Amino acid sequence: MSATIRLKTPLSDSDVEKLKAGDKVLLTGVIYTGRDAAHKRLFDLLKEGKPLPVDLKGQVIYYVGPAPAKPGQAIGSAGPTTSGRMDAFSPKLMEIGLKGMIGKGMRKKEVIEAMKKYKAVYFAATGGAGALLAKAIKKAEVVAYEDLGPEAVSRLEVEDFPVIVVNDTEGNDLYQQGMQQYAR
């Protein structure tokens, strides 16, 4: 197990190429939320050749639909949702420059291949630890698709947001490695 790496967003090719499956990372900077419905809309815009409401070059998308913020909070509970549902859309977003995805759960082979091809990584945050993870989110502001409610795209400012690298740019998969190591 490697030491914890501190990383600032947006991410460059060389930032992500240094990351290996199993690395613990603390992310600081801006990340964007996006889950099922928002991915569908972004994907449809790209298909029609139209501009996106957010430039995703070098950016990180966090698959999350937060709980509403209480007065005085930046955001409500905000843990990751299951990433596999975004698999159909992710390769296209990496093609236009997306560098990181944060979620939980397995990715399809095509998505892992796209990470190698376009230089991007997939991070896992602890699913179900939404109250804890919300502490690392200092500011949240809806920037697109407000009508989607919890599925709107928000710009988050995070400080030392804790994640672990699951899939790196070499095609390694921490879920496979971890399971093999502990299977009996």
Add this chain to the structure above:
Amino acid sequence: MREIHASEIAKVVKSLCIEANLYLGEDVLAAFDRAEKMEESPVGKEVFEQLKENARIAREEQVAICQDTGLAVVFVELGQEVHIFGGDFNAAINEGVKQGYQEGYLRKSACHCFSRANTRDNTPAVIHVEMVPGDKVKITVAPKGGGSENMSMVTMLSPSDGIEGIKNRVVEWVKQAGSNPCPPIVVGVGIGGTFEQTALIAKKALLRTLGEKNPDPKLAALEEELLTRINNLGIGPQGLGGRFTALAVHVEMIPCHIASFPMAVNINCHAHRHKEAVI
């Protein structure tokens, strides 16, 4: 005949929605403590630390344990000597859900299947009513998150598949679910009944106090064996590898048709939430 006003039902449902989503049960916290000590994977141990810290923050700051505060699944045991007056019973439950999710700052996760448009108040609730003797009403609210619910299964085995068939299907199913349902999980297994009953008893199995065994020694032994086999998969906390893929397996069984052998799996993530009240 005991009279209970519909607004009383709404009030109780409202507070159960909030309590279930903010306060993780003592049984779950105790299971985290035990598992953290026994977990061999360093990353797995860290996950348990995070989950305990998360539960503490949720409890102390009164925020949701998990942002996915679920569809509100409501089980009602309605005493046959109770008369509900002053309003529609189902509407009262939905009103309680609406108020609880609004006032508790809980996420509204119900949407139209095709347009995906959010209903904005987390209704309709999923309501299961059972008539029982007596003059009480027992209400259990079990918020069900999408990630773990998506990893559910109903299958109609052949009677010749036997108990081994059940074991193999459950273990294979949990293996393919992998990291998706937020392990460490709680596995509810329903055996018998009809197609819809087997799914319902799998879900009801999740309401049992964590780790409490089935009173039938054969089923208790089945639970134990399934838990060992599932934890031998090595999936581990959050799927990152480790000893604890599941915290418990709960099996419920009822008789089935002579031609059938139905079974179902319903999984809860570690945010194993349910709260009950008796009126």
